[in-house]
Amino acid sequence: MQQFSLCFGKVKKDCLKFIKSQETKADKFKNKERMIKSFLIPLCFWISKKADKKRPYFVGLAGGQGTGKTTISSLIKIILTKYFKLKVFRISIDDFYKTRRERINLSNKIHPMLLTRGVPGTHDINMMLSFFRKAKSRKFKRLKLPSFNKAIDDRFHKKNWYDLKVRPDVIIFEGWCVGAKSEKNNTLKKNINSLEKAKDQKQIWRKYVNQQLKSKYKNLYSQLNCLIYLRAKNFSLLQKWRLKQERKLWVKSKVKSNLKIMSRGDVINFMQTYQRITQNMFKNMPKYASIIFNLNSNHQIKSAVYKTK
Numbered sequence: 001m002q003q004f005s006l007c008f009g010k011v012k013k014d015c016l017k018f019i020k021s022q023e024t025k026a027d028k029f030k031n032k033e034r035m036i037k038s039f040l041i042p043l044c045f046w047i048s049k050k051a052d053k054k055r056p057y058f059v060g061l062a063g064g065q066g067t068g069k070t071t072i073s074s075l076i077k078i079i080l081t082k083y084f085k086l087k088v089f090r091i092s093i094d095d096f097y098k099t100r101r102e103r104i105n106l107s108n109k110i111h112p113m114l115l116t117r118g119v120p121g122t123h124d125i126n127m128m129l130s131f132f133r134k135a136k137s138r139k140f141k142r143l144k145l146p147s148f149n150k151a152i153d154d155r156f157h158k159k160n161w162y163d164l165k166v167r168p169d170v171i172i173f174e175g176w177c178v179g180a181k182s183e184k185n186n187t188l189k190k191n192i193n194s195l196e197k198a199k200d201q202k203q204i205w206r207k208y209v210n211q212q213l214k215s216k217y218k219n220l221y222s223q224l225n226c227l228i229y230l231r232a233k234n235f236s237l238l239q240k241w242r243l244k245q246e247r248k249l250w251v252k253s254k255v256k257s258n259l260k261i262m263s264r265g266d267v268i269n270f271m272q273t274y275q276r277i278t279q280n281m282f283k284n285m286p287k288y289a290s291i292i293f294n295l296n297s298n299h300q301i302k303s304a305v306y307k308t309k
Contacts (some may be wrong), residue, residue: 002047007083008037014078015040022071025246031300036075039293041300043228044079046291046306050225051086051169056135060222061174062285063230064278065271066241067295069174072230080170089168093175095146096123111205113195114274117153120177120212125220132223140167178226180277182214191305192279195272204276206276213277227290230301231282235275237297243267 015036029035051057054194059076063069068093071216077088094115098106106122107115127146134143143164147156175229188206191197200206221227232238246267286292289307 004037004041007041007044007079008033011041011082012036014082015075018078018141020076028300035301039304040072040075040079042304043291044076044084047080047085047170047226048086049095051251052070053169056168056171058132058225059170060178060221060224060227060240061172061217061225062178062180062289063176063295064232064235064238064281065176066238066245067230067232068299069176069230070230073172073174076172085134086169087095087166088170088172089164090172090174091162092148093123093128093173093178094150095148095162096125096128097148098122098124098157098174110208111200113199113205113273114208116270118176118270118273119209119277120217125216128220129216132220135164135167135171143209146245154179160191161238173224175268176274177213177217177277177281179221179224179229179285179289180213180217180281182210182278183280185210192276193272195269196276209277226290227285228286228291228293229281229285230295231286232295233297235271235279235282238278239271241299242271258304303305 003125012033013101017033020034023029047057047059056289061069061073067170077090080086080088097103103115103117103122107113116122124146131143131145134141143162144158145162145164146152149156169307185207188203188210191200193257196206232241243264286305291307292305293301294305
């Protein structure tokens, strides 16, 4: 379509510059122009038609670890801002993790596995609900929102938080478990990996996480206007991509001291805490996501499925 080509001409330089900033010598993006032109630009046209400037349009973007949520959400922001002249704010559910101290308290009170950030219950849900509410308010006031530093497994200092001065037209809310739904209690009984078997024998951890999804997170996700899902082929592929992500974090970090970079074993263990919900999302997300981007084993979008609402 001519419109798409025109848009591509306007945004190409900025998009490719961003992609280059994400690359390392050993890890280059392939088919980047096709991804922008064939998938992300049509998506942005779709979003722009739905965005109502009277109140923010909330776009949920979900996908397993390492699927490229940050890259894709950043490119969507560039296109919507540059070509459609929309005010766009993107933030990750990861930025709302509870502080390390809060997770230590949670792990002492409920279950030791809740020290590990990631699963529902380890985010500050009240802070997220407050953000959604204030963003929709007619009397919008400047917002300071947290930013999480995975390298130290804690929040950045407040001076490095997001400073949202004007109300956005579009808010991109991304994260691995965005839009995830709870599972039935009887399916919780079966261990799905060695970590659950060894450390959650009484099912306290998984029941707590599931209850969080059933209540507070359900309320939060119900406020999203649309949900985009990056669908990988399987969980082992996600592990491979997540390992690559960890290596990249190490290469790109300026300061190597105090970094909580994970070893291969750490990553495999860490991802086992995500496995149950991720596998449920593989199965169920295609039923209720607005748009599904199917990813191939080379980490590229191979097809898009739009479900009209």
